[in-house]
Amino acid sequence: xxxxxxxxxxxxxxxxxxxxxxxxxxxxxxxxxxxxxxxxxxxxxxxxxxxxxxxxxxxxxxxxxxxxxxxxxxxxxxxxxxxxxxxxxxxxxxxxxxxxxxxxxxxxxxxxxxxxxxxxxxxxxxxxxxxxxxxxxxxxxxxxxxxxxxxxxxxxxxxxxxxxxxxxxxxxxxxxxxxxxxxxxxxxxxxxxxxxxxxxxxxxxxxxxxxxxxxxxxxxxxxxxxxxxxxx
Amino acid sequence: xxxxxxxxxxxxxxxxxxxxxxxxxxxxxxxxxxxxxxxxxxxxxxxxxxxxxxxxxxxxxxxxxxxxxxxxxxxxxxxxxxxxxxxxxxxxxxxxxxxxxxxxxxxxxxxxxxxxxxxxxxxxxxxxxxxxxxxxxxxxxxxxxxxxxxxxxxxxxxxxxxxxxxxxxxxxxxxxxxxxxxxxxxxxxxxxxxxxxxxxxxxxxxxxxxxxxxxxxxxxxxxxxxxxxxxxxxxxxxxxxxxxxxxxxxxxxxxxxxxxxxxxxxxxxxxxxxxxxxxxxxxxxxxxxxxxxxxxxxxxxxxxxxxxxxxxxxxxxxxxxxxxxxxxxxxxxxxxxxxxxxxxxxxxxxxxxxxxxxxxxxx
Numbered sequence: 001x002x003x004x005x006x007x008x009x010x011x012x013x014x015x016x017x018x019x020x021x022x023x024x025x026x027x028x029x030x031x032x033x034x035x036x037x038x039x040x041x042x043x044x045x046x047x048x049x050x051x052x053x054x055x056x057x058x059x060x061x062x063x064x065x066x067x068x069x070x071x072x073x074x075x076x077x078x079x080x081x082x083x084x085x086x087x088x089x090x091x092x093x094x095x096x097x098x099x100x101x102x103x104x105x106x107x108x109x110x111x112x113x114x115x116x117x118x119x120x121x122x123x124x125x126x127x128x129x130x131x132x133x134x135x136x137x138x139x140x141x142x143x144x145x146x147x148x149x150x151x152x153x154x155x156x157x158x159x160x161x162x163x164x165x166x167x168x169x170x171x172x173x174x175x176x177x178x179x180x181x182x183x184x185x186x187x188x189x190x191x192x193x194x195x196x197x198x199x200x201x202x203x204x205x206x207x208x209x210x211x212x213x214x215x216x217x218x219x220x221x222x223x224x225x226x227x228x229x230x231x232x
Numbered sequence: 233x234x235x236x237x238x239x240x241x242x243x244x245x246x247x248x249x250x251x252x253x254x255x256x257x258x259x260x261x262x263x264x265x266x267x268x269x270x271x272x273x274x275x276x277x278x279x280x281x282x283x284x285x286x287x288x289x290x291x292x293x294x295x296x297x298x299x300x301x302x303x304x305x306x307x308x309x310x311x312x313x314x315x316x317x318x319x320x321x322x323x324x325x326x327x328x329x330x331x332x333x334x335x336x337x338x339x340x341x342x343x344x345x346x347x348x349x350x351x352x353x354x355x356x357x358x359x360x361x362x363x364x365x366x367x368x369x370x371x372x373x374x375x376x377x378x379x380x381x382x383x384x385x386x387x388x389x390x391x392x393x394x395x396x397x398x399x400x401x402x403x404x405x406x407x408x409x410x411x412x413x414x415x416x417x418x419x420x421x422x423x424x425x426x427x428x429x430x431x432x433x434x435x436x437x438x439x440x441x442x443x444x445x446x447x448x449x450x451x452x453x454x455x456x457x458x459x460x461x462x463x464x465x466x467x468x469x470x471x472x473x474x475x476x477x478x479x480x481x482x483x484x485x486x487x488x489x490x491x492x493x494x495x496x497x498x499x500x501x502x503x504x505x506x507x508x509x510x511x512x513x514x515x516x517x518x519x520x521x522x523x524x525x526x527x528x529x530x531x532x533x534x535x536x537x538x539x540x541x542x543x544x545x546x547x548x549x550x551x552x553x554x555x556x557x558x559x560x561x562x563x564x565x566x567x568x569x570x571x572x573x574x575x576x577x578x579x580x581x582x583x584x585x586x587x588x589x590x591x592x593x594x595x
Binding site: 127129130132133135136137138139140141143147150151153229 | 283286288289310313314316317318320322324326327328336337340341384385388394
């Protein structure tokens, strides 16, 4: 019991004194997962829209593959990204293994199917005739796609939340392709694991509180936007 | 204000679905400024025809000419669609304010902000929804939403407007008010309109010309009066509200006055058809007069029969009376007359109708 109370007290002192190392880890986590989310939104929304708006043979198979990939285990992604980036792997020439770029790459791969899957579902939820209505009002094909994206913006926000939530909290891929290098590739999750295994519960607790608060605040902001839009 | 040059012309329009010909329209001409109704039962192909005319789906064969230019050849479908607009059965509004909804077509055309605002406010006013301008489209009643949808389609000042059963999901009073506003706007703006509906009353009220569609084909094309009073076949007759459709054989032809035998009864009608021909007689229910069986025959009506009331169906202003005179007859009678006659099922009544009230179709 003393262990936990002590840990929580020390954790808060670390938080309130803005410990340099804890701050750096937090900022790196935000950067890496933020960039990975942006990349996955760009790819996922484009691919998802393309899948949803076009009829082609094998569409159902593609959609089911995307849906399966939404639950891609981060360790599996970590393993394959490591193999590809390994010194004599296919992408070894890039020399980015054990750098933040490798983590961004792995996290983008994890989040993209999540964003894609939700985008496909959101677009398919719109009434079929809406597309015809938009075209009948004189929209070009590009204007039509833009209108459809605007119409499904609430679901797309959910896609962003799900994507970000998925990557900020994952550890398998980050530790495998980043290597948890102090001051370079150490993010909140990898640092928490390491400090716990070293018995530094105070730091571990502080890190996990930050992780929770981050996830909470970002979702809070997005939820506010969503609710305001929804009731307007 | 109807000119001779068709603003829209469809040639050899065909749609096949799973190997069957779903729509087959060899020729359809729409003239500048006219209001054309397409009427027919659900599933007759009205919506499909409208979508094809708008070039909104690809799986059709044939040619569509807008002002003599072939769409897809002389002008692209996109350029063509910038000249028209369409309203669907569901309002299909965007999740935005009423103003933004009505402005959407103008924004697609990249109209500058001030002109856009002016047109939108003007159009909102035309449809009586100016007070809803800043309201969210999600917070509207069904009638208001359909008004916004109409305003959105009118705002782009289309050369042709297509309406696909825009009132069918509205309740009667809302529908009436909306039709009134639409009618006024159509007359004011003189926009060529193609209006699909399964409600013959809507068609009658709004249109200059009515086309009846059944099973993917045009079965009759004429003024509302022609289609209502002179249906070309039994299907059109029953669809436009002719309740009594009887088949018989011409037994006498005296200078244009025909005697037709229907289940052994003789009926007079006006026409010129050879003796021995099989015919169908159509009698509108409002043309059949009922009076007590004891009363003397009215002289002006050539056809008088005595029958038993088999069923009485009340409606808002009248009652629909089914008679069995050895053949079935259906008549409308006002509530007041029904009361004074004391109509009940099983009672005997006389029914009469003029020879000129019988529309005769050769089969």
